[in-house]
Amino acid sequence: MCPFCFSDKTVWEKSSGEGEIYTFSLMRKSAEGPYAIGYVTLKEGPSLLTNFVDCDMTKLKIGQKVKVVFKPTGGAPLPFFTPIE
Numbered sequence: 001m002c003p004f005c006f007s008d009k010t011v012w013e014k015s016s017g018e019g020e021i022y023t024f025s026l027m028r029k030s031a032e033g034p035y036a037i038g039y040v041t042l043k044e045g046p047s048l049l050t051n052f053v054d055c056d057m058t059k060l061k062i063g064q065k066v067k068v069v070f071k072p073t074g075g076a077p078l079p080f081f082t083p084i085e
Helices: none
Strands: 018-027 035-042 047-052 065-071 078-083
Touching: 018 047
Parallel strands: 047 078
Antiparallel strands: 018 035, 018 065, 035 047, 065 078
16 A cells, blocks of 8 residues: 555565665664664655674664665565665
């Protein structure tokens, strides 16, 4: 469902899986240890809230280029993002 007009007439669109960090936050107090979350703006325009993985979280920067990686979870694999080296 579209969060703006509430239409259920949505379609799946292909994405390159690349984008850039719009904003992020380091979460240092967690039972699982520190992690980073933030918004990524995809090359195609949409933004999504995600976790950043497989990187040194202290080196993340706004505007940094990232790519999608899928990681197993307790359920279906989810999209996470990692910096493009």
